Amino acid sequence: MDPIATAQYGMLAASRRFEASATRVVQMGVEDVDVDLPGEIVEQITAKHEFSANAAVIRTSQDMVGDLLDILA
Incomplete structure (x- = not known):
């Protein structure tokens, strides 16, 4: 299993x-469109943290490969 590919998919x-959440927030001014703004804010914050966590996985994986190569060299 490739952690970098998995993290890229997660990102x-x-x-x-x-x-998708931002698109729903933009539609707030449209008639007959009910948008749960607090829910969308939570969705966006959650997505931001998921993206950051996956980026950290990539950085950590790259660091580990670099350390392994240093050991083998």
């Missing part, structure tokens, strides 16, 4: 969640 999923 993509988090980006899509954030974008």
